[in-house]
Amino acid sequence: MNLGRVIGSLWATRKDPSLEGKRMLLVQPLRADGAPRGRPLAALDTADAGPGDRVLYVTSAEAALPFRPPQELTATDATIVGVVDSVDTGE
Amino acid sequence: MLLGTVIGTVWATRKDEQLVGMTFLIVREVDLDGQPLANYVVAADSVGAGVGETVLVAQGSSGRQTALTQGKPVDAVIMAIVDRLDVKEGTARIEVRAEATDPLVLPLDEPVNA
Numbered sequence: 583m584n585l586g587r588v589i590g591s592l593w594a595t596r597k598d599p600s601l602e603g604k605r606m607l608l609v610q611p612l613r614a615d616g617a618p619r620g621r622p623l624a625a626l627d628t629a630d631a632g633p634g635d636r637v638l639y640v641t642s643a644e645a646a647l648p649f650r651p652p653q654e655l656t657a658t659d660a661t662i663v664g665v666v667d668s669v670d671t672g673e
Numbered sequence: 674m675l676l677g678t679v680i681g682t683v684w685a686t687r688k689d690e691q692l693v694g695m696t697f698l699i700v701r702e703v704d705l706d707g708q709p710l711a712n713y714v715v716a717a718d719s720v721g722a723g724v725g726e727t728v729l730v731a732q733g734s735s736g737r738q739t740a741l742t743q744g745k746p747v748d749a750v751i752m753a754i755v756d757r758l759d760v761k762e763g764t765a766r767i768e769v770r771a772e773a774t775d776p777l778v779l780p781l782d783e784p785v786n787a
Contacts (some may be wrong), residue, residue, distance in 0.1 A: 588761075589760055589761050590705075590758065590760035590761050591758075591759050592729075592755060592757070592758045592759075593755070593756045593757040594729065594753035594754055594755050594756055595756050596720050596721065596722075596741050596753070597720060597729075597752060597753035597754065597756040598720060598750075598752040598753065599720050599740075600739065600752075601752060601753060602740065606729075606753070608705070608758070608760060611742040621704070621710075622676075622705055623674060623675070623676075624675075624676055624729050625674070631703075633761040634761065640756050642733050642734060642735060643733065643734040643735055643738075645735060646735060646738050647685070655721070655738045655739060655740065655743060656738055657731050657735070657738045657739045657750060657752035657753075658674065658731055658735060658738065658752075659674055659731040659732050659733055659735035659736075660674055
């Protein structure tokens with residue numbers, strides 16, 4: 583799982599049927615210390631996250647699991663699964 | 674998901690029989706300002722995208738998470754055509770094209786903005 587920050591939203595009318603009614607957000611991946619890491623990506627959202635929120639997101643095939651059941655297939659490779667309250671790295 | 678622009682079509686007559694009937698498009702990754710990056714991917718199209726459109730691509734085993742690609746030898750699928758993108762902090766805005774247009778005329782082997 584990865585830490586990121588929600589930096590925006592994205593709309594798509596024409597999409598795979600498995601994405602109907604699902605929110606899509608733009609996420610900037612973060613390092614553990616909170617600094618940006620790499621390029622932003624688009625992700626589905628199951629945690630009701632909003633712009634500015636620090637979030638926990640899963641990638642690859644596991645990104646479809648939050649929707650199963652009921653959906654057997656969900657065309658996503660990144661899904662936000664939590665809004666982060668705090669991170670303690672002990673530093 | 675990767676954000677990109679469709680820049681072309683791949684035709685292959687001889688291919689795995691499980692791929693028959695699919696359309697394969699070349700998607701070039703773009704940044705949040707719509708500027709092309711050096712990275713590209715060939716993706717099966719599950720939504721009827723056209724050249725010039727901004728799309729999302731699901732990659733890896735997630736590329737098989739559509740009715741079109743389930744169980745098929747595919748590792749990248751176009752699963753959404755982007756209408757609009759709002760980026761907080763004001764700096765980045767992508768120009769989403771409403772209709773298919775001419776392909777970008779940038780060579781793929783030359784890093785533009787990697």
